[in-house]
Amino acid sequence: MDERERQVLVVGGGIGGITAALELASCGINVTMLEEGPSIGGRMIQLDKTFPTLDCSTCTLSPKMVEVALQPKIDLLSWAKPVAVAKKGRGFSVTILKKSRFVDMKKCTACGVCSEGCPVVMKSEFNMGTGPRKAVYIPFPQAIPNKASIDKREERLCNAACMDACPVGTNVPGYLKHISEGRFADAYRLIRATNPFPSVCGRVCYAPCERVCNRGEFDEPLAVRDLKRFAVDSFDIACLEAPKVQRTGRKVAVIGAGPAGLACAHDLALEGHDVTVYEALPEPGGMLRFAIPEYRLPKEELKKEIDYIRKLGVDIRCGAEAGSAAAAGEIRGSHDAVFVATGAPKGLPLGVDGEDLPGIVDGIRFLRGVNSGEHASPGRQVAVIGGGNTAVDCARTAKRLGSDSVRLVYRRTREEMPAAAEEVEALLHEGIEIDFLAAPVRFEGVGGKVAKMECVRMELGEPDESGRRRPVPKAGSEFTVPVDCVITALGQAVETSFLSSIGVALGKGGVIAIDPATGATNVEGVFAGGDVVTGPAYVIDAIAAGKKAARSISAYLRGEVPAGEARRGEPQKLSAEMHSALTGRIAHERRIAMPEEPVGERVGDFREVGLGYSPDAAMAEAGRCLAGKVEGCIECGECERRCEVKAIDYRMKDEIVEMDFDGIVLAPGFDLYDPTEKRELGYGTLPGVITGIEFERICSVTGPTGGDILLNGRQPKRFYFIQCVGSRDRQSGARFCSRVCCMYTAKHASIVRDRIKDAEIYVSYIDVRAYGKGYEEFYKTTQENGTFYIRGIPGEVVKGKDCLVVRVEDMLSGELREIEADLVILATGVRPHKGIEDLCGMMSLERDEYGFIKVDAIAPSKTNVEGIFVCGMGSGPKDVPDTVASGGEAASRCMEYVSEGSTS
Amino acid sequence: MEEKMEKNPEIIGFACSFCTFKASEMAGSLRMKYPEGVKLIQVPCSSRVDPAFVIKAIFEGADGVFVAGCHPGDCHFIKGNFYTRRKIAALKELFAAFGMKEKLRLFWVSAAEARRFVEKVTEFYNDIKDRKNAG
């Protein structure tokens, strides 16, 4: 024999293929093993126990699988199958499709974090659909290769622009997927993973996601915010346990307990730092607490979120004087790092005459008063100046405090109003008028109190630096409005002068100058974010700034240079092709609106306006999400975000390789008969009627119940096994005997007896074919252990009272019996593996009448093609010992073939 | 020994790798039950059992010791268990001289005889237990 290395292809990683590959490798042959799925092990690894010794299948097979992985002569390719085979000399040239795993096998540590986070729940093939798995998954703990893979069946239908639009990168498609499938708590946890204020954002977020939602291009964008609120409402945050984290012992001070400060504190606490938050006001929450009115954000909701932050160990000190130069210096001195998030608490003046008259109040001050419990009506005729959210809040609050008339005065048009559209809508709904293109120019008082407001009409001129058209007063258009209260809400300013004591550089308008990528100020260890940096902005921006600073501070405390996170991509619109592809596919569905309190009722008090979705409505609305409509991975990126070793790669592509082999061993395995067509047995229609392999998974410790035999959470007591389902049966097209069902049924019966001592067990049979070594004895023992064997196959299985009723003619006694059972297990027969047709097609292999690969009469691994051998169930039913023997035989024939090839 | 024993008997068994230990493994995989007081020490062949081990086990608190191997003639090491038989028989005689014959047993269990293994050890255990309870 020459020294040329010989190469054999083994197709299929079940026990037959494993045996053949190991034998060949031990004889010095290089083996390439292809496994269509994520792991080798085949059907045998799905079994709980193997007859007749009842040893655990995992225990016996797992070492062999590991041996395959360790054997240097075996190259194992998972997710791979041959797609074309051509004869090449004595050997073969094989084209192999290596399906992409989307996980870098070299990096993956099989830690399982990705699966924990994945929002896509699918049926586990390993558990025969009796249990779930995620779209990114390891099929079972002993899988070889033990690496995750992503079940990505098609490209996502939209660009998930929502995630790119969200300042904190909320996994919108992910939580919508959870909601649409009823996993509300999972949805909440997913939201919470990137956002410490889900209940706030579920109510008052300006929802940039909805603005870019690609569904909006067809009908209406998803109600992302309201769905978030739904998820929050369906979860009791009090149940949330603080995760145990390693304490670092580093101290961080946060100045300001607004959303930015608290978000930063939250994230820092999760990193194990000791965080103290200094807040000047008597309660934490900043603008969330004192500016946003109760009817939009109930204080109780906010409190729950802040309580959780406290639960994480954050020390929030309210009423603390942090905003002075002295305090700033002291805080800086006693902490390892400081985050400044003092917000923009100062209202801006109007700059017109009479502004100081009593009865004219600053909006922020007004709201703070109301939120602090001052519920006196501000006046009968109230004018609110401004067009932002604060102005709208002031107006709606004034209305609720009993003012006869409330009007909003805004110098631009509705188009330009910075307030959220739905807020303006609600405002108008509640009977508040808006004077557009108007601005006060002077206030007059009567009796020392404001009584009149003189306004001027405006028109829009050239755009200003903000891009909006600058309002220009129209000469001679002055008019007077009688008022007894004016609330000004023109914007807010920051108060940062106290920071000069520690040398923090300020920018235009007194805002703190920072490195926009990291939030670092010019002073080492001092970071800033939120309104105090940007000027007045949205809650979610403040939260994002707080989170960014927390990352930077953590890096800083670890002694690293804080690196800015790469900005997420800009929200992408659908391409023209995507759009047209979806047009036919997506049915027009309107957005399901969240119910609200009727206007008449709600304006009387501060009850919350939005009522929240019902679960059905939420599921229906979430179901509209385009991303969630694909099967398998929705590319939400959660795994990518979680994976510490960066093993996830969505951009991986399938590979096609061509390799030469001297011989081929096929071990394609088998499928099981689907008994759905046997209507009389009730499979698929009657709960409690399952197949043997499903039962196998239910019994298995690696199965969905961890090995407890449970049916809807209860332990069944009466078991009825029916043999020869789809075997020895012309009707189902299989005259053959499947050779394994008699014994696996006996095995199931003995497993049941072992686990449920008082179980009643019946087995229906035609002949008990216990032909192998030790089988007859096993069958005998099973009978002796109290399994009743009834000769005769039941005519039907019907639903009885709280149970199933099996109607069977006992051929031994001749009587027709009706036997009650909790679980009916069908011992389904063997069928050729579904891929066998393609395989035979590409290799020109003949098949027998049932579709198994046709083999030589005395050399049972020889096919009609020289050099291609088959083992295991590929050529017909076999039990494990026979499959192992046939694996050895096929290997020996192949060995002989390739040896002859090298001598000639 | 004379020490007070409130606990269940402690039985130490020396089992040869090729027969008795295999049978005990099989007994385990067949989920046969036997008292937890029975604990095995695996030796390659019963002939490895130095009578000193048995004496030591008794003095360290074992209530009973058994030596078990392949059936005579079936020894994986050809003749090992014939020697075992001589030595352990002599040791039993020694035990008998000291009035504690019941503390030592010798039996043969082949790799296939899981049931026999369980029967033998259970019987031994129960016997020791009865004697203890009888005082």
Add this chain to the structure above:
Amino acid sequence: MKTGIFICHCGHNIKHTVDVKRLSEYFKQYPHVTVSEDYPFVCSEPGQDMITESIEKHGLDRVIIASCAPSLHGELFKDLLRKKNVNPFLLRRVSIREHCSWVGDDIEANTEKAKRLILSGLYGAAHYVPLEEKQVEVNKSALVVGGGVSGLSAALFLSKMGMDVFLVESKAELGGHVRELKSVWPSRLPGAKIVEDMEKELKGRPNVEIFTSTRLVNFEGFFGNYEATLETPSGERKVTIGGVVVSIGFAPFDPGIKPELCYGRDPRIVTTLDLERAGDDLALPEKPRVAVLHCIGSRDEQIGRSYCSRICCINALRAAEAVKERYSDSYVESFYMDVRAHPRGGEEFFEDTQEKGVLFTRANIGEIVPSPSGVLLRGEDTLFGETFEREFDLVVLSAGMSPPETSKEMASLFKISLDKDRFFLEAHIKLRPFDTAVKGIFIAGSCSGPKDVEESINHGRASALKLYGFLNLGYAFVDPFISIVDPKRCSGCRMCEQACVAKAIKFDEQKRVVRVEEAACMGCGLCNATCPSSAISLKGYVDSVIDDEISALLEAI
């Protein structure tokens, strides 16, 4: 010393009745225990990683794995240590599944027992020393015992792989029982053709030596270097081989053992084989009444044969078919318990046979009474619960398989085990069906339990492939568990030398101490137990290991 203890849950199997958490915590308090962990499946890849990482991180020099029986996963865990450059013999396996969680139900009691078992592993392993795995040369030649189909296929394969093959057959002719079969299932080829083809091919090969009418009378040596003594018609012959395939087949069940069958006393009562042999010589009436009896000598507790012979249902069907084909007007009735038509195409054959008019009656035959007019069968129809009495012109017995007559003799020659039915016992019924407890000796075909022709061929080849896999490199590793002498302690009393079965101990007259021939030592430890001062000890099982294991099991340490 730095010991790592790894306790496996084995999923449900151990965790269910042993408090593994408590154990892993408990062992943390031991001074030289550096790591003590429990894990769902220690044998899985992450479980293995945990071990290798611990070795790396803590520099472990003892690894104790408390899991399934040591016979499982042996090499796997050793390899882990090897990979981390830790001597694999510093590994200790503790069986807390087969010997603890599976044999007791009480969690407290089991946990205590598991604790003691692990403790004994811990204290025993403390005395372990690194052992060396030595390489020995092996002969790339094989002995095949038995010239039936499995032996023939094994010999052919090995010879084609370039190995020297010695094929020994006790009969004068190769081919075994298959030669006599007229049509072999499922190929329907004459058995003689199958074996003659193989025989012809084999005889044409230069590296094969065939010994017929030859007995194996002695067998000694060790893996890779065995010596077999053959008693050939031309005298005794010794051959040196690396390994053996034992394929001595089966003995047909002799129905004479059951006198009530009247076999041998009445020519109208025959076996299926008799029927084949008789061919056209059967003197049967025009429309013969033929009974075929299944399960003769199988599934029969009364004669201590509880096993199913696997092949006889098909044989019975073939007999029925043969009669039906020859006498189309015959009345053929088959009496069975279960029709086990499991082989390839068997079920279809069963159906076809029924369609051809063969009657199948599920029955217990009570009595066979030959009378001049016919053979009377009395029995009970177990389907209808009725007794019947029918007369037949011919009764065909489908006899099962008995273990080969020489199985006991061969087992003791090769030192391999027999199962309870006196067939050879395989190392693992499912995953190692060809291996025996003795390295280099493989079993194939019906000698390890009834098999049909196709399966026997499968077995022969697969078994031969295994052997080839062991020998093809020309070298192999020897077990390091052999005896070693401490010459300082040795008194030179030569007791060990006298007792040693393998004759592996030699006396040095000069130094007056003994030494061990390593290649010959079998590692039984008899010498160790014989030496009063333990000057000779068995590596891996030295006194201190076992002494401390005893103490630890009794918690007297």
Add this chain to the structure above:
Amino acid sequence: MQAKRITNGELEGALNKLLSEDQYLVMGFEKGSGNVYHRIFKEKLDNYALTNPVFATNGALYLRRLFAKGAQIVLMLRPCEIRSYIELAKLTQIEPADIIAVSVDCFGTVSSKKEGDVPGAEELKGLAKDAEKARWACANCRERRGVVGDAGIRLDANGTYWAVSYTDKGKTFLSLIDGEAEEAPEQMEVGPGEVRAAFQVDMKEFAKDFSKCIMCMNCRDMCPVCYCVDCVFNGDEYLPKGDALFNKVFRTGSTGMPRGKELFHLIRMFHVSQTCVGCGACEEACPQGIPLTKYFKGVSERLQGMFSYMSGRSLSEMIPYLTFVEDELKDAED
């Protein structure tokens, strides 16, 4: 069996004749001042004593590790000493090729520890039967006849000494003595030992008897058949391990002390069970007066009886633990 009558002085003459040749040595007894001692004579006998009524040590002890070639040694010792020599020869601790072992009829001995005069010749004859005076070992001796070894010196009922040969070497010895070989008389002064009931104690008695043991191991050191160059009890395996003991106390509660003493004696008892000749040298060496012979002799006789073995009876008998019969000891199996 060939025998020769020995007349007074003839034996000494014969031995002296031997000693006149350079390579010959005789090991026997010497009458010393007030006592009788072992002595190896070269050239000629001096103060030679055929028997020694006082037992201090077993003479075979001195012969251990005697492998010399060339020197021919005649052992003129007690039957128990000759039996020990035979066991040691089996264990290759003595090279027997150049040794002629002659066992001399023994009438029993008194303990060297016992105060008082050495018994005189007449007193001596009944000594073994006098349980008061004789050592326990002698009173219960299995074989006091000079019937072991290559030759024996026997005393017949008439008071005549006979030299009897049992082997070829014995014949050589016999040839030294003048006179014609004849059949030895049937009746001898010393008869076969009595058959006694099998030794039986219980653990209580054992514990009590051995409670005095101080583990000096003198018994082992003076035992003729305890031949190991390095005893297992010299290693640390049976030494106290305080740390382990305390570890155990903390884990499992109060504990008794390890039972090293009993272990030592029982294991040694098994080690010598087939080779012990019951000479009682151990008991002689024991400073605590423990009745060791009762145990060692008792146990070994029981255990030897199982295999119809008797230590030192014949050089050709194999030590039972080193051989087997396939079909035996059916009762041993439970």
